[in-house]
Amino acid sequence: MKSRVLVLSLILLIQKGEIFVRTEDEDGFIEREGVHLVLNGSPFYGNGFNAYWLMHAASDPSTRNKVPTAFQEASSHGLTVARTWAFSDGGYRPLQFSPGSYNEQMFQGLDFVISEARKYGIRLVLSLVNNYEDYGGKKQYVGWARSNGQELSSDDAFFTNSVVKEYYKSHIKTVLTRHNYITGVAYKDDPTIMAWELINEPRCTSDLSGNTLQAWITEMASYLKSIDENHLLEVGLEGFYGDSYPVRKQYNPTSFQAGTDFIANNQIPSIDLITVHSYPDQWLPGSSNEAQTLFLNQWVNSHIEDAQNILGKPVLFAEFGKSYNVSGYSPSERDQLYNLVYSAVYLSASGGGAATGALFWQLLTEGLDSFRDGYEILLSEGSSTASLVSEQSEKLSSLRKKYAG
Structure with a gap:
């Protein structure tokens, strides 16, 4: 724990006629103490959301206003954490044109996202690359290496090829050392960022033992921490169990193998925060709601x-x-489904347990129809689900105040 002096003063941030009120005890880096996240010595619980589209929208003047609108709607529902992409590799409107070559307009979009998040009291989880080919991902990195003369037979070479790994390390360094053009603060020094994520939903089906991913996570986590010791780090895992704890494999989706190992991967010392994803409708297609609910209950609690x-x-x-x-x-x-996840998180947190929050997929705001995927929540519509989101925010906020007091 880094020592800090807390100054209980108000900071007024004014933009476009709006006044944002923050107290300095909301500033500072979120840190880990045992099974808890803490902010300035008090437990931190994050009710939040995914919005992978934030940088994309912010980089386009015609949609930039969607970012503060989304943050305002989220903040009004008590949400305090957002997870989003800090990558877009190759293809249409990329962040990274090619290895080491960056699109300043896109980077300034990400700068804007971070600046706006701070104004609304929202912490960010920034993911650094995709497992899938959406927005480039490991497929694009391997493609770049092939164009540079590397003979690679699989996209899983992302995890093993030295040239590809250097491309990715270069991206880590570029993002972490980026100075925000709005705030002037380097990303690695900005407490608005809650955590870095190595890769969204890593999978390595060419090595189901999990050894390949274990080695890659170990190497990349150590590299990232050599640049930035301030921020939390997580892998981006979905949570599938592997050979290190075979008794738990019964809780995986039937016959599902991804080359990941929830226990071993998260035992790596540089990993601070554990992540789990939950999609019973995708993982158990054709099964009844009752079967999906039973699976989810076991999945979350295990x-x-x-x-x-x-x-x-x-x-x-x-x-x-x-x-x-x-x-x-x-x-x-x-x-x-929301109730099950939220209730499990609150039950654990209220008993001093390890659950620190949940981020639903995904938040949208009006006018972003191209990003609809069937999972989106528009808080402005006032649905019953939106009410559940607000209720969970209130419960976790009350819990933090109780423990802080």
Whole structure:
């Protein structure tokens, strides 16, 4: 824990006629103490959301206003954490044109996202690359290496090829040492960023033992921490169990293998924060709502138990949701899923356990129809799900005040 002097003064931030009120005890880096996240010595619990589109929208003058609108709507529902992409590799409107070559307009979009998040009291989890080819991902990195003469047979070479790994390390360094053109603060020094994420949903099906990913996470986590010791670091895992704890494999989706190992991967010392994703409608296609609910209950609770008793680190449910595009969908079933995740998080947190929050997938605001995917929540619509989100925010806020007092 870094020592700090807290000054209980008010900071007034004025932009476009709006006044934002913050107290300095809301500033500072979020840190880990055992199974808890703490902010200035008090437990931190984050109710939040995913909005991967933030940089993309902010870099376009015609949609830039959607970012503060989304943050304002989120803040009005008590949300305090947002997870978003700090990558867009190759292709249309990239952040990274090619290895080491960056699009300043996109980077300034990310600068704007970070600046606006601070005004609304929202902390950011920034993901550094995608496992999938959406927005480039490991496929693009491997493609760049092939164009540079590397003979690579699989996209999983992202995790093993020395040239590809140097490309990725260069991206880590570029993002972490970036100075925000609005605030002048380097990303690695900005407490608005809660955590870095190495990769969104890593999978390495060419090595189901998990050894390849274990080595990659170890190397990249150590490299990132050599540049930035201020911020929390998480992998971006979905939570699938592996060979290091075979008794837990019964809780994985049936016959599912991804080359990840929830226990081993998170035991790496440089990893501070554990993540879990939860999509029973995707992982158990065609199954009944009852079967999906049973699976989710076991999935959520087993991961909280393991974070508490085996790993000794806080756990964040970094993605969860239910799509209205799946046959048989009903709003009440979506609410049931949200309630299950939220209740498990609160039960753990209120008992001093390892659960630190949950981020639903995904938040949208009006006018962003191209980003609809069936999971989106528009808080402005005032749905029953939006009410559940607000209720969870209030419960976690009350909990933090109780422990702080």
